[in-house]
Amino acid sequence: MANPVLVEVMRGAVVESRHCGAVAVVDADGATVLALGDVERPVFPRSAVKALQALRMIETGAADRFGLADQELALACASHSGESGHVAAAQSMLARIGLDASYLRCGAHPPMHVPSATALYCAGAEPTALHNNCSGKHSGFLCLNRMLRADPHGYIEPDHPVQREIKATIESITGTSIPDSRRAIDGCSVPTWAVPLKHLALGFARFGTGNSLAPERAKAAARLRAACAAHPWYVAGSGRFCTEVMQRLGARAFVKVGAEGVYLGALPERGLGIAVKCDDGGARAAEVVMAALILRFAALSKDEQATLDHLVRPTLRNWNGIAIGKLRSTDALG
Amino acid sequence: MANPVLVEVMRGAVVESRHCGAVAVVDADGATVLALGDVERPVFPRSAVKALQALRMIETGAADRFGLADQELALACASHSGESGHVAAAQSMLARIGLDASYLRCGAHPPMHVPSATALYCAGAEPTALHNNCSGKHSGFLCLNRMLRADPHGYIEPDHPVQREIKATIESITGTSIPDSRRAIDGCSVPTWAVPLKHLALGFARFGTGNSLAPERAKAAARLRAACAAHPWYVAGSGRFCTEVMQRLGARAFVKVGAEGVYLGALPERGLGIAVKCDDGGARAAEVVMAALILRFAALSKDEQATLDHLVRPTLRNWNGIAIGKLRSTDALG
Numbered sequence: 001m002a003n004p005v006l007v008e009v010m011r012g013a014v015v016e017s018r019h020c021g022a023v024a025v026v027d028a029d030g031a032t033v034l035a036l037g038d039v040e041r042p043v044f045p046r047s048a049v050k051a052l053q054a055l056r057m058i059e060t061g062a063a064d065r066f067g068l069a070d071q072e073l074a075l076a077c078a079s080h081s082g083e084s085g086h087v088a089a090a091q092s093m094l095a096r097i098g099l100d101a102s103y104l105r106c107g108a109h110p111p112m113h114v115p116s117a118t119a120l121y122c123a124g125a126e127p128t129a130l131h132n133n134c135s136g137k138h139s140g141f142l143c144l145n146r147m148l149r150a151d152p153h154g155y156i157e158p159d160h161p162v163q164r165e166i167k168a169t170i171e172s173i174t175g176t177s178i179p180d181s182r183r184a185i186d187g188c189s190v191p192t193w194a195v196p197l198k199h200l201a202l203g204f205a206r207f208g209t210g211n212s213l214a215p216e217r218a219k220a221a222a223r224l225r226a227a228c229a230a231h232p233w234y235v236a237g238s239g240r241f242c243t244e245v246m247q248r249l250g251a252r253a254f255v256k257v258g259a260e261g262v263y264l265g266a267l268p269e270r271g272l273g274i275a276v277k278c279d280d281g282g283a284r285a286a287e288v289v290m291a292a293l294i295l296r297f298a299a300l301s302k303d304e305q306a307t308l309d310h311l312v313r314p315t316l317r318n319w320n321g322i323a324i325g326k327l328r329s330t331d332a333l334g
Numbered sequence: 335m336a337n338p339v340l341v342e343v344m345r346g347a348v349v350e351s352r353h354c355g356a357v358a359v360v361d362a363d364g365a366t367v368l369a370l371g372d373v374e375r376p377v378f379p380r381s382a383v384k385a386l387q388a389l390r391m392i393e394t395g396a397a398d399r400f401g402l403a404d405q406e407l408a409l410a411c412a413s414h415s416g417e418s419g420h421v422a423a424a425q426s427m428l429a430r431i432g433l434d435a436s437y438l439r440c441g442a443h444p445p446m447h448v449p450s451a452t453a454l455y456c457a458g459a460e461p462t463a464l465h466n467n468c469s470g471k472h473s474g475f476l477c478l479n480r481m482l483r484a485d486p487h488g489y490i491e492p493d494h495p496v497q498r499e500i501k502a503t504i505e506s507i508t509g510t511s512i513p514d515s516r517r518a519i520d521g522c523s524v525p526t527w528a529v530p531l532k533h534l535a536l537g538f539a540r541f542g543t544g545n546s547l548a549p550e551r552a553k554a555a556a557r558l559r560a561a562c563a564a565h566p567w568y569v570a571g572s573g574r575f576c577t578e579v580m581q582r583l584g585a586r587a588f589v590k591v592g593a594e595g596v597y598l599g600a601l602p603e604r605g606l607g608i609a610v611k612c613d614d615g616g617a618r619a620a621e622v623v624m625a626a627l628i629l630r631f632a633a634l635s636k637d638e639q640a641t642l643d644h645l646v647r648p649t650l651r652n653w654n655g656i657a658i659g660k661l662r663s664t665d666a667l668g
Contacts, residue, residue, distance in 0.1 A: 002336040002354075009594070009615060011378055011518040011519075011526070012517065012518030012519065013515060013518075014376065014378070014515075014516060014518060014528050016378050016518075016594055016615070017594050017595065017612075017613060017614055017615035018613045018614065019613075019614050020336075020354070020613075020614075042348065044345055044348070044350050105654070106653065106654075107652065107653025107654040107655075108653065109653050118452065118455045118456070121452045121456060122452070122455060122456040132653060181347060181348075182348060183346065184345040184346030184347075184348060184350075184658060184659065185345075185346065185652065185656055185658040186652070186658075187652045187653060187658075188652070188653065189652060189653070189654050189656060192345070194348050260343070260350050260351050261351065278351075278614075279351060279352045279353075279354075279614075280351055280352060280353050280354075280612075280613075280614035280616050280619070281343060281350070281351035281616070282614050282615070282616070285614070318441065318519060318520070318521045318522070318523060319440065319441025319442060319443050319466060319521060319522065319523070320439070320440075320441040320523050321441075322519055322523060324518060324519040324520075324521075325518065
């Protein structure tokens with residue numbers, strides 16, 4: 001069965017494009033609050049589970065042992081834009097364990113932040129692994145690896161202790177067992193594991209509340225949430241959706257984008273986890289869906305709602321700045 | 335009714351994302367050869383009809399009067415990448431009528447060709463309207479405008495003689511009457527008119543064959559096709575799909591991308607017009623669909639088919655160059 005249309009792209013008065021997808025909103029006991037489309041279908045969460053991938057770094061004591069700052073914890077959960085502050089924080093994480101960028105196995109790509117990319121090239125430099133949006137996550141992997149006393153060279157492989165610990169963490173917090181047939185390779189070369197959407201929502205309900213988690217895990221989740229709420233710029237970057245939502249709502253919302261139209265998040269006050277997957281991988285639609293869900297479930301004041309209006313119904317402008325249309329969520333989202 | 339899934343995005347062995355859409359393949363008599371999904375739904379063709387928008391420039395004698403070169407005719411049909419050769423050709427078109435870039439109303443954006451954009455910024459320059467992918471089309475509008483002896487300042491307005499002539503051309507060649515309710519504003523600020531997909535396919539079947547067209551229009555279409563076949567780099571640019579297909583197949587295929595998942599084209603030898611719209615606006619899927627349709631309908635040799643294989647089933651690689659998946663068309667496309 002086809003998933004419902006969640007977002008319409010309006011050009012003038014005509015629907016120009018449509019995005020279908022699935023949504024799961026679940027409480028920390030696993031009760032479904034909203035299910036749209038096929039929420040049983042396994043979905044690669046991609047970068048949207050970086051916070052879950054960072055839990056073991058806290059739980060094992062790596063963050064304390066190596067004295068990681070809250071900004072660095074936020075960067076471990078980030079798909080950052082490669083701005084100079086992000087690059088410096090990744091470098092600092094590596095320096096705390098006596099390593100440098102040559103140990104990163106995420107690959108290099110230009111900063112997502114266009115002025116930073118331009119500045120880099122105009123200085124005659126090339127992007128490095130530090131500019132990769134995953135460099136904080138990978139630096140966190142290397143911190144965890146140091147605690148595990150494993151070989152730092154193979155840390156991206158599925159059978160390496162780092163990735164085995166992370167798989168077990170994701171299985172445990174999402175309440176699923178993931179067969180090898182659902183493993184693929186992520187953009188940054190680590191394994192990504194497809195998990196049914198409703199279990200991703202459950203994982204984030206638990207991450208957001210600590211319910212059903214061992215005390216150490218609940219504490220680690222709270223610490224990561226607090227770090228991201230305090231330093232949302234480190235979770236994404238200038239002008240980015242994740243950063244802006246957490247700047248506006250602080251600890252009331254944790255949201256994280258993943259590639260291919262994924263958004264995951266938690267509303268700790270409400271005890272809810274949210275998982276969004278746009279069928280076609282469209283990031284623009286996933287953002288609108290997440291914004292609409294926050295508006296619906298986060299119990300915001302009128303003023304707070306107004307500050308999110310440009311995210312819920314973004315105006316589309318052309319190269320002359322003329323408003324030519326907008327994105328809007330459909331009635332399916334309430 | 336939902337449109338069928340046309341393209342699957344594979345990550346490893348798992349379908350990560352799906353693109354739905356509609357396809358119309360029509361012959362020059364209007365007979366439907368293939369119809370997938372809702373081919374009656376009006377679709378904004380966006381930049382995919384630039385060749386139709388250029389017809390009046392030929393028919394009115396503007397191209398001859400101002401001595402436009404074949405490269406310039408191809409640029410009038412182009413969504414170019416803003417490489418230096420494209421910019422120079424747009425400038426040359428304007429110079430032929432004694433105008434300069436200050437007359438262009440398309441707005442400025444950085445060259446789509448990233449090295450060209452980087453070079454521009456590193457030279458301390460800013461993008462101009464000449465770098466806009468539509469600058470050739472707009473320069474063509476100004477050439478037509480000169481023949482019409484109309485005011486060059488308002489040429490992007492729907493009631494300006496230039497846009498009225500173009501609307502009439504699109505209505506005539508696609509065999510439709512377009513109500514004002516289906517008018518919106520394009521990325522470059524000119525009107526864009528939503529037309530049912532099967533009529534867009536009919537328009538390109540006629541454009542590709544000259545059938546059912548007045549002699550002057552058939553001649554103009556043949557001249558634009560020949561110019562694009564001879565100079566496909568001017569229709570898009572380095573590494574672009576339109577350019578590569580026409581470099582490989584020459585006059586046997588005319589293909590043109592439009593924003594929001596549109597692809598239109600003609601297979602003159604086969605007498606067919608093709609219209610593709612991905613529901614979600616995904617360009618990657620529209621390319622795969624167009625490549626699959628060319629493979630199915632263009633009667634290519636095995637060797638020619640092999641040269642298109644990387645467009646029909648593109649391999650997806652991550653930042654380390656590891657093959658992580660692929661795009662593939664579904665059985666719906668045959």
